[in-house]
Amino acid sequence: MSKELIRLSDCVMAYDDGVVLDHINLYINDKEFLTLLGPSGCGKTTTLRIIGGFLSPTSGDVFFDGVRINDVPPHKRAVNTVFQKYALFPHLNVFENVAFGLRIPRTQTVEQGKKTLTRKVKLSKQEIHDRVMEMLEVVNLKGFEKRPISALSGGQQQRVAIARALVNRPKVLLLDEPLGALDMRLRKDMQNELKRIQQEMGITFIYVTHDQEEALAMSDTVVVMDQGKIQQIGTPEDIYNEPKNAFVADFIGESNIIDGIMRADGVVEIFNRKFACLDKGFEQDEPVDVVIRPEDVDIVDEQAGQLRGTVTSVTFKGVHYDTIVDFYGFKWLIQTTDYCPVDSRIGIKIDPDGIHVMKKSQYSGLFGDYSSYSEEYDEIGDADFVPDEEEGSGHEE
Numbered sequence: 001m002s003k004e005l006i007r008l009s010d011c012v013m014a015y016d017d018g019v020v021l022d023h024i025n026l027y028i029n030d031k032e033f034l035t036l037l038g039p040s041g042c043g044k045t046t047t048l049r050i051i052g053g054f055l056s057p058t059s060g061d062v063f064f065d066g067v068r069i070n071d072v073p074p075h076k077r078a079v080n081t082v083f084q085k086y087a088l089f090p091h092l093n094v095f096e097n098v099a100f101g102l103r104i105p106r107t108q109t110v111e112q113g114k115k116t117l118t119r120k121v122k123l124s125k126q127e128i129h130d131r132v133m134e135m136l137e138v139v140n141l142k143g144f145e146k147r148p149i150s151a152l153s154g155g156q157q158q159r160v161a162i163a164r165a166l167v168n169r170p171k172v173l174l175l176d177e178p179l180g181a182l183d184m185r186l187r188k189d190m191q192n193e194l195k196r197i198q199q200e201m202g203i204t205f206i207y208v209t210h211d212q213e214e215a216l217a218m219s220d221t222v223v224v225m226d227q228g229k230i231q232q233i234g235t236p237e238d239i240y241n242e243p244k245n246a247f248v249a250d251f252i253g254e255s256n257i258i259d260g261i262m263r264a265d266g267v268v269e270i271f272n273r274k275f276a277c278l279d280k281g282f283e284q285d286e287p288v289d290v291v292i293r294p295e296d297v298d299i300v301d302e303q304a305g306q307l308r309g310t311v312t313s314v315t316f317k318g319v320h321y322d323t324i325v326d327f328y329g330f331k332w333l334i335q336t337t338d339y340c341p342v343d344s345r346i347g348i349k350i351d352p353d354g355i356h357v358m359k360k361s362q363y364s365g366l367f368g369d370y371s372s373y374s375e376e377y378d379e380i381g382d383a384d385f386v387p388d389e390e391e392g393s394g395h396e397e
Protein backbone atom coordinates (compact mmCIF):
# COMPACT_ATOMS: atom_id res chain seq x y z
CA MET A 1 0.00 0.00 0.00
CA SER A 2 1.22 3.49 -0.71
CA LYS A 3 1.99 5.56 2.27
CA GLU A 4 1.35 9.24 2.87
CA LEU A 5 4.50 11.34 2.45
CA ILE A 6 3.47 15.00 2.31
CA ARG A 7 0.43 16.73 3.70
CA LEU A 8 -0.78 20.30 3.33
CA SER A 9 -3.22 20.98 6.12
CA ASP A 10 -5.50 24.00 5.77
CA CYS A 11 -2.84 26.06 4.03
CA VAL A 12 -3.68 29.67 3.32
CA MET A 13 -1.41 32.09 1.45
CA ALA A 14 -2.45 35.70 1.61
CA TYR A 15 -0.77 38.82 0.32
CA ASP A 16 -1.80 42.45 0.82
CA ASP A 17 -3.92 42.33 -2.30
CA GLY A 18 -5.74 39.12 -1.53
CA VAL A 19 -5.89 35.43 -0.78
CA VAL A 20 -3.89 33.35 -3.24
CA LEU A 21 -4.38 29.93 -1.64
CA ASP A 22 -7.66 29.38 0.13
CA HIS A 23 -7.54 26.56 2.69
CA ILE A 24 -5.66 23.94 0.70
CA ASN A 25 -5.94 20.39 2.06
CA LEU A 26 -3.97 17.80 0.17
CA TYR A 27 -1.87 14.72 0.78
CA ILE A 28 0.65 13.12 -1.51
CA ASN A 29 1.63 9.46 -1.29
CA ASP A 30 5.13 8.04 -1.56
CA LYS A 31 6.05 7.22 -5.19
CA GLU A 32 2.96 8.96 -6.51
CA PHE A 33 2.89 11.09 -9.68
CA LEU A 34 0.63 13.94 -8.64
CA THR A 35 -0.18 16.89 -10.89
CA LEU A 36 -1.43 20.34 -9.91
CA LEU A 37 -3.52 21.45 -12.87
CA GLY A 38 -5.25 24.77 -13.45
CA PRO A 39 -5.24 28.02 -15.40
CA SER A 40 -2.50 30.60 -15.01
CA GLY A 41 -2.70 32.40 -11.67
CA CYS A 42 -4.70 29.71 -9.84
CA GLY A 43 -1.95 29.09 -7.26
CA LYS A 44 -0.01 26.10 -8.60
CA THR A 45 3.47 27.59 -8.26
CA THR A 46 2.64 29.00 -4.84
CA THR A 47 1.58 25.52 -3.66
CA LEU A 48 4.77 24.00 -5.05
CA ARG A 49 6.93 26.66 -3.39
CA ILE A 50 5.30 25.95 -0.05
CA ILE A 51 6.13 22.25 -0.44
CA GLY A 52 9.69 23.12 -1.49
CA GLY A 53 10.14 25.41 1.51
CA PHE A 54 10.70 28.60 -0.52
CA LEU A 55 7.50 30.09 0.89
CA SER A 56 5.90 29.82 4.29
CA PRO A 57 2.09 29.66 4.34
CA THR A 58 0.27 32.52 6.06
CA SER A 59 -1.53 29.87 8.08
CA GLY A 60 -1.76 26.10 8.00
CA ASP A 61 0.79 23.33 8.28
CA VAL A 62 3.06 21.32 6.03
CA PHE A 63 3.99 17.78 7.04
CA PHE A 64 6.67 15.48 5.66
CA ASP A 65 6.49 11.87 6.81
CA GLY A 66 4.25 13.00 9.66
CA VAL A 67 6.65 15.69 10.89
CA ARG A 68 5.68 19.38 10.69
CA ILE A 69 8.21 21.10 8.43
CA ASN A 70 6.88 24.66 8.19
CA ASP A 71 10.19 26.01 9.48
CA VAL A 72 12.56 23.65 7.69
CA PRO A 73 14.55 25.47 4.96
CA PRO A 74 14.56 24.14 1.38
CA HIS A 75 18.03 22.54 1.45
CA LYS A 76 17.08 20.50 4.52
CA ARG A 77 13.98 19.04 2.87
CA ALA A 78 14.23 15.75 0.93
CA VAL A 79 12.84 17.65 -2.02
CA ASN A 80 14.37 19.02 -5.20
CA THR A 81 12.91 21.30 -7.87
CA VAL A 82 13.09 21.48 -11.66
CA PHE A 83 12.01 24.86 -12.99
CA GLN A 84 10.71 25.77 -16.42
CA LYS A 85 13.80 27.89 -17.01
CA TYR A 86 16.31 25.23 -16.20
CA ALA A 87 19.13 27.58 -15.14
CA LEU A 88 22.01 25.31 -16.15
CA PHE A 89 25.56 26.62 -15.83
CA PRO A 90 26.47 27.66 -19.40
CA HIS A 91 30.22 27.52 -18.80
CA LEU A 92 30.17 23.93 -17.48
CA ASN A 93 29.76 20.80 -19.56
CA VAL A 94 27.00 18.24 -19.09
CA PHE A 95 28.94 16.14 -16.57
CA GLU A 96 29.87 19.13 -14.40
CA ASN A 97 26.33 20.50 -14.46
CA VAL A 98 25.00 17.23 -13.08
CA ALA A 99 27.93 16.78 -10.66
CA PHE A 100 27.60 20.28 -9.25
CA GLY A 101 25.33 19.43 -6.32
CA LEU A 102 27.38 16.37 -5.42
CA ARG A 103 30.59 18.39 -5.04
CA ILE A 104 29.16 20.52 -2.27
CA PRO A 105 30.22 19.07 1.10
CA ARG A 106 27.27 17.95 3.17
CA THR A 107 26.77 18.45 6.88
CA GLN A 108 26.13 15.16 8.59
CA THR A 109 25.06 14.74 12.19
CA VAL A 110 26.18 11.69 14.12
CA GLU A 111 25.22 10.58 17.60
CA GLN A 112 28.22 9.63 19.74
CA GLY A 113 27.20 8.54 23.19
CA LYS A 114 25.37 11.54 24.63
CA LYS A 115 26.88 13.99 22.19
CA THR A 116 25.63 14.98 18.72
CA LEU A 117 28.52 15.77 16.40
CA THR A 118 28.26 17.49 13.06
CA ARG A 119 30.82 17.00 10.37
CA LYS A 120 31.34 17.85 6.72
CA VAL A 121 31.40 14.91 4.35
CA LYS A 122 32.56 14.91 0.75
CA LEU A 123 31.80 12.26 -1.83
CA SER A 124 34.79 10.57 -3.43
CA LYS A 125 35.68 11.31 -7.04
CA GLN A 126 34.72 7.79 -8.01
CA GLU A 127 31.35 8.01 -6.32
CA ILE A 128 30.56 11.34 -7.99
CA HIS A 129 31.57 9.86 -11.34
CA ASP A 130 29.42 6.77 -10.86
CA ARG A 131 26.37 8.69 -9.74
CA VAL A 132 26.57 11.22 -12.56
CA MET A 133 27.01 8.48 -15.17
CA GLU A 134 24.12 6.53 -13.70
CA MET A 135 21.86 9.60 -13.95
CA LEU A 136 22.98 10.42 -17.50
CA GLU A 137 22.00 6.91 -18.43
CA VAL A 138 18.58 7.32 -16.81
CA VAL A 139 17.88 10.49 -18.82
CA ASN A 140 19.29 9.00 -22.05
CA LEU A 141 22.32 11.28 -22.28
CA LYS A 142 25.08 8.69 -22.11
CA GLY A 143 27.95 9.85 -24.30
CA PHE A 144 27.04 13.53 -23.86
CA GLU A 145 29.06 14.12 -20.69
CA LYS A 146 31.75 16.30 -22.31
CA ARG A 147 29.35 18.40 -24.40
CA PRO A 148 29.05 22.08 -23.58
CA ILE A 149 25.52 23.07 -22.54
CA SER A 150 25.34 25.50 -25.47
CA ALA A 151 25.64 22.57 -27.91
CA LEU A 152 22.47 20.88 -26.62
CA SER A 153 18.92 21.14 -27.87
CA GLY A 154 16.15 22.39 -25.58
CA GLY A 155 15.02 18.84 -24.85
CA GLN A 156 18.55 17.72 -24.01
CA GLN A 157 19.05 20.70 -21.70
CA GLN A 158 15.84 19.77 -19.92
CA ARG A 159 17.18 16.24 -19.43
CA VAL A 160 20.35 17.66 -17.90
CA ALA A 161 18.22 19.72 -15.51
CA ILE A 162 16.32 16.61 -14.50
CA ALA A 163 19.50 14.58 -14.02
CA ARG A 164 20.94 17.39 -11.90
CA ALA A 165 17.83 17.44 -9.70
CA LEU A 166 17.73 13.64 -9.32
CA VAL A 167 21.42 13.01 -8.69
CA ASN A 168 21.02 14.04 -5.05
CA ARG A 169 18.44 11.27 -4.68
CA PRO A 170 15.58 13.39 -3.36
CA LYS A 171 12.51 11.55 -2.15
CA VAL A 172 10.37 14.08 -3.97
CA LEU A 173 10.89 15.97 -7.20
CA LEU A 174 8.93 19.17 -7.77
CA LEU A 175 8.50 20.11 -11.42
CA ASP A 176 7.05 23.51 -12.34
CA GLU A 177 5.86 23.45 -15.97
CA PRO A 178 9.17 21.81 -16.94
CA LEU A 179 8.16 21.18 -20.55
CA GLY A 180 6.67 24.62 -21.17
CA ALA A 181 9.54 25.78 -23.37
CA LEU A 182 9.56 22.73 -25.64
CA ASP A 183 7.67 22.28 -28.88
CA MET A 184 4.68 19.94 -29.09
CA ARG A 185 6.46 16.86 -30.43
CA LEU A 186 9.29 17.06 -27.93
CA ARG A 187 6.82 17.66 -25.11
CA LYS A 188 5.10 14.37 -25.85
CA ASP A 189 8.41 12.50 -25.92
CA MET A 190 9.51 14.09 -22.66
CA GLN A 191 6.17 13.30 -21.01
CA ASN A 192 6.82 9.62 -21.64
CA GLU A 193 10.44 9.98 -20.52
CA LEU A 194 9.49 11.67 -17.26
CA LYS A 195 6.90 9.04 -16.47
CA ARG A 196 9.45 6.30 -17.14
CA ILE A 197 12.10 7.99 -14.97
CA GLN A 198 9.62 8.47 -12.14
CA GLN A 199 8.64 4.80 -12.20
CA GLU A 200 12.17 3.52 -12.67
CA MET A 201 13.54 5.54 -9.75
CA GLY A 202 10.49 5.15 -7.53
CA ILE A 203 10.42 8.85 -6.67
CA THR A 204 7.40 11.00 -5.82
CA PHE A 205 6.77 13.60 -8.54
CA ILE A 206 4.72 16.71 -7.89
CA TYR A 207 4.15 18.21 -11.29
CA VAL A 208 2.65 21.57 -12.23
CA THR A 209 1.00 22.23 -15.58
CA HIS A 210 -1.84 24.20 -17.14
CA ASP A 211 -2.07 21.59 -19.93
CA GLN A 212 -4.92 19.17 -19.24
CA GLU A 213 -3.79 16.61 -21.80
CA GLU A 214 -0.37 16.47 -20.19
CA ALA A 215 -1.93 16.05 -16.75
CA LEU A 216 -4.21 13.21 -17.89
CA ALA A 217 -1.41 11.41 -19.73
CA MET A 218 1.16 11.41 -16.94
CA SER A 219 -0.48 11.44 -13.54
CA ASP A 220 -1.66 8.94 -10.96
CA THR A 221 -3.57 11.76 -9.29
CA VAL A 222 -4.70 15.11 -10.66
CA VAL A 223 -5.51 18.09 -8.44
CA VAL A 224 -7.62 20.61 -10.36
CA MET A 225 -7.27 24.16 -9.01
CA ASP A 226 -8.96 27.47 -9.73
CA GLN A 227 -8.83 30.78 -7.88
CA GLY A 228 -6.67 29.43 -5.08
CA LYS A 229 -9.02 26.56 -4.32
CA ILE A 230 -8.88 22.86 -5.02
CA GLN A 231 -11.84 22.05 -7.25
CA GLN A 232 -11.34 18.29 -7.45
CA ILE A 233 -8.79 15.59 -6.64
CA GLY A 234 -8.90 12.25 -8.43
CA THR A 235 -7.43 9.87 -10.96
CA PRO A 236 -7.39 11.14 -14.57
CA GLU A 237 -10.38 8.87 -15.25
CA ASP A 238 -12.30 10.24 -12.25
CA ILE A 239 -11.92 13.85 -13.18
CA TYR A 240 -12.72 13.23 -16.83
CA ASN A 241 -15.71 10.96 -16.25
CA GLU A 242 -17.03 12.42 -13.02
CA PRO A 243 -16.20 16.14 -12.95
CA LYS A 244 -17.39 17.78 -9.72
CA ASN A 245 -18.51 21.06 -11.24
CA ALA A 246 -18.78 23.02 -14.49
CA PHE A 247 -15.27 24.42 -14.10
CA VAL A 248 -13.67 20.97 -14.01
CA ALA A 249 -15.90 19.67 -16.79
CA ASP A 250 -14.94 22.58 -19.01
CA PHE A 251 -11.24 22.62 -18.15
CA ILE A 252 -10.76 18.88 -18.69
CA GLY A 253 -11.64 18.08 -22.27
CA GLU A 254 -14.57 19.35 -24.30
CA SER A 255 -17.98 19.46 -22.63
CA ASN A 256 -21.49 20.49 -23.45
CA ILE A 257 -22.89 21.78 -20.14
CA ILE A 258 -26.63 22.24 -20.05
CA ASP A 259 -29.12 23.29 -17.40
CA GLY A 260 -31.16 20.37 -16.17
CA ILE A 261 -33.61 19.38 -13.46
CA MET A 262 -33.25 16.15 -11.54
CA ARG A 263 -36.72 14.61 -11.59
CA ALA A 264 -35.86 11.39 -9.74
CA ASP A 265 -32.92 9.06 -9.19
CA GLY A 266 -31.74 8.17 -12.69
CA VAL A 267 -33.96 10.70 -14.48
CA VAL A 268 -32.81 14.16 -15.53
CA GLU A 269 -34.75 16.65 -17.60
CA ILE A 270 -33.01 18.72 -20.31
CA PHE A 271 -34.93 21.04 -22.67
CA ASN A 272 -38.17 19.74 -21.09
CA ARG A 273 -37.40 16.14 -22.04
CA LYS A 274 -36.55 13.36 -19.66
CA PHE A 275 -33.32 11.43 -20.09
CA ALA A 276 -32.22 8.27 -18.31
CA CYS A 277 -28.93 8.70 -16.47
CA LEU A 278 -26.93 6.86 -13.80
CA ASP A 279 -26.83 9.68 -11.25
CA LYS A 280 -28.59 9.41 -7.92
CA GLY A 281 -28.92 11.16 -4.59
CA PHE A 282 -30.11 14.59 -5.69
CA GLU A 283 -33.20 16.32 -4.29
CA GLN A 284 -36.33 15.82 -6.33
CA ASP A 285 -36.58 18.69 -8.89
CA GLU A 286 -33.14 20.00 -7.95
CA PRO A 287 -31.67 22.28 -10.65
CA VAL A 288 -28.39 20.75 -11.86
CA ASP A 289 -25.67 21.12 -14.48
CA VAL A 290 -25.57 18.29 -16.99
CA VAL A 291 -22.34 17.41 -18.82
CA ILE A 292 -22.47 15.60 -22.12
CA ARG A 293 -19.13 14.86 -23.76
CA PRO A 294 -18.97 15.44 -27.53
CA GLU A 295 -18.00 11.82 -28.18
CA ASP A 296 -20.96 10.43 -26.21
CA VAL A 297 -23.64 11.76 -28.56
CA ASP A 298 -24.99 9.48 -31.33
CA ILE A 299 -26.40 11.09 -34.43
CA VAL A 300 -29.59 9.40 -35.69
CA ASP A 301 -32.42 10.25 -38.08
CA GLU A 302 -34.26 13.38 -37.08
CA GLN A 303 -37.45 11.46 -36.31
CA ALA A 304 -35.65 8.95 -34.07
CA GLY A 305 -33.80 11.54 -31.99
CA GLN A 306 -34.27 12.28 -28.30
CA LEU A 307 -33.48 15.86 -29.34
CA ARG A 308 -33.56 17.39 -32.80
CA GLY A 309 -31.40 20.19 -34.07
CA THR A 310 -29.75 21.87 -37.03
CA VAL A 311 -26.09 21.51 -37.98
CA THR A 312 -24.44 24.93 -38.05
CA SER A 313 -20.80 24.06 -38.69
CA VAL A 314 -18.63 21.08 -39.55
CA THR A 315 -14.86 20.85 -39.22
CA PHE A 316 -12.89 17.79 -40.31
CA LYS A 317 -10.42 16.79 -37.59
CA GLY A 318 -8.77 13.74 -39.11
CA VAL A 319 -10.38 11.05 -36.98
CA HIS A 320 -13.77 12.71 -36.61
CA TYR A 321 -15.83 15.76 -37.53
CA ASP A 322 -16.36 18.52 -34.99
CA THR A 323 -20.03 19.14 -35.68
CA ILE A 324 -21.82 22.05 -34.04
CA VAL A 325 -25.54 21.51 -33.68
CA ASP A 326 -28.10 24.09 -32.63
CA PHE A 327 -30.72 22.76 -30.22
CA TYR A 328 -33.25 25.49 -29.54
CA GLY A 329 -30.58 28.18 -29.55
CA PHE A 330 -28.04 26.25 -27.46
CA LYS A 331 -25.09 25.00 -29.47
CA TRP A 332 -23.51 21.63 -28.76
CA LEU A 333 -20.24 20.20 -29.95
CA ILE A 334 -20.61 16.64 -31.24
CA GLN A 335 -17.63 14.59 -32.37
CA THR A 336 -18.73 12.03 -34.88
CA THR A 337 -17.44 9.99 -37.80
CA ASP A 338 -20.78 10.58 -39.59
CA TYR A 339 -20.65 13.53 -41.93
CA CYS A 340 -23.71 15.77 -41.59
CA PRO A 341 -23.65 18.85 -43.82
CA VAL A 342 -24.37 22.34 -42.55
CA ASP A 343 -28.11 23.11 -42.38
CA SER A 344 -29.12 19.45 -42.20
CA ARG A 345 -31.64 18.47 -39.53
CA ILE A 346 -30.48 15.64 -37.26
CA GLY A 347 -31.63 13.72 -34.23
CA ILE A 348 -29.41 12.63 -31.34
CA LYS A 349 -29.43 9.87 -28.79
CA ILE A 350 -27.46 9.73 -25.55
CA ASP A 351 -26.97 6.57 -23.52
CA PRO A 352 -27.52 6.86 -19.76
CA ASP A 353 -23.78 6.56 -19.10
CA GLY A 354 -23.09 9.43 -21.50
CA ILE A 355 -24.92 11.82 -19.18
CA HIS A 356 -23.21 13.15 -16.08
CA VAL A 357 -25.12 15.25 -13.54
CA MET A 358 -23.36 17.83 -11.32
CA LYS A 359 -24.42 20.09 -8.50
CA LYS A 360 -24.95 23.74 -9.36
CA SER A 361 -21.93 25.86 -8.38
CA GLN A 362 -20.50 29.34 -8.77
CA TYR A 363 -19.36 28.15 -12.21
CA SER A 364 -22.88 27.32 -13.46
CA GLY A 365 -23.81 29.12 -16.65
CA LEU A 366 -20.23 30.20 -17.40
CA PHE A 367 -19.12 27.30 -19.57
CA GLY A 368 -20.19 24.61 -21.95
CA ASP A 369 -21.92 26.39 -24.82
CA TYR A 370 -20.29 26.22 -28.24
CA SER A 371 -21.91 29.25 -29.83
CA SER A 372 -18.58 30.90 -30.50
CA TYR A 373 -17.72 28.01 -32.85
CA SER A 374 -20.51 29.14 -35.13
CA GLU A 375 -20.97 32.11 -37.40
CA GLU A 376 -24.54 32.51 -36.20
CA TYR A 377 -23.30 34.05 -32.99
CA ASP A 378 -26.23 36.45 -32.81
CA GLU A 379 -28.71 33.73 -32.06
CA ILE A 380 -27.44 32.75 -28.62
CA GLY A 381 -29.91 35.05 -26.92
CA ASP A 382 -32.62 32.72 -28.13
CA ALA A 383 -32.20 30.17 -25.35
CA ASP A 384 -35.61 30.43 -23.67
CA PHE A 385 -37.00 27.39 -25.33
CA VAL A 386 -40.47 26.00 -24.85
CA PRO A 387 -40.89 22.82 -26.88
CA ASP A 388 -43.80 22.73 -29.23
CA GLU A 389 -46.18 19.79 -29.24
CA GLU A 390 -44.92 18.27 -32.45
CA GLU A 391 -41.27 18.14 -31.41
CA GLY A 392 -41.99 17.20 -27.83
CA SER A 393 -44.12 14.18 -28.57
CA GLY A 394 -42.98 10.62 -28.53
CA HIS A 395 -39.50 11.21 -27.14
CA GLU A 396 -40.04 11.19 -23.42
CA GLU A 397 -38.41 8.40 -21.52
Ligand SMILES: Nc1ncnc2c1ncn2[C@@H]1O[C@H](COP(=O)(O)OP(=O)(O)O)[C@@H](O)[C@H]1O
Pocket (backbone or CB within 6 Å): 015, 016, 020, 038, 039, 040, 041, 042, 043, 044, 045, 046, 047
Ligand atom coordinates in the same frame (compact mmCIF):
# COMPACT_ATOMS: atom_id res chain seq x y z
N1 LIG B 1 4.66 37.62 -3.90
C1 LIG B 1 3.40 37.78 -4.31
N2 LIG B 1 2.69 38.87 -3.93
C2 LIG B 1 1.41 39.04 -4.32
N3 LIG B 1 0.76 38.19 -5.11
C3 LIG B 1 1.41 37.10 -5.54
C4 LIG B 1 2.76 36.83 -5.17
N4 LIG B 1 3.14 35.67 -5.74
C5 LIG B 1 2.07 35.23 -6.44
N5 LIG B 1 1.03 36.08 -6.33
C6 LIG B 1 -0.29 35.93 -6.95
O1 LIG B 1 -0.79 34.68 -6.57
C7 LIG B 1 -1.60 34.11 -7.59
C8 LIG B 1 -1.15 32.70 -7.86
O2 LIG B 1 0.14 32.72 -8.41
P1 LIG B 1 0.88 31.38 -8.86
O3 LIG B 1 0.92 30.46 -7.71
O4 LIG B 1 2.18 31.79 -9.44
O5 LIG B 1 -0.09 30.84 -9.97
P2 LIG B 1 0.15 29.72 -11.09
O6 LIG B 1 1.47 29.07 -10.86
O7 LIG B 1 -1.00 28.79 -10.94
O8 LIG B 1 0.09 30.45 -12.41
C9 LIG B 1 -1.47 35.05 -8.78
O9 LIG B 1 -2.62 35.84 -8.83
C10 LIG B 1 -0.25 35.87 -8.46
O10 LIG B 1 -0.34 37.13 -9.04
Ligand SMILES: [Mg+2]
Pocket (backbone or CB within 6 Å): 044, 045, 046
Ligand atom coordinates in the same frame (compact mmCIF):
# COMPACT_ATOMS: atom_id res chain seq x y z
MG1 LIG C 1 3.16 28.98 -12.11
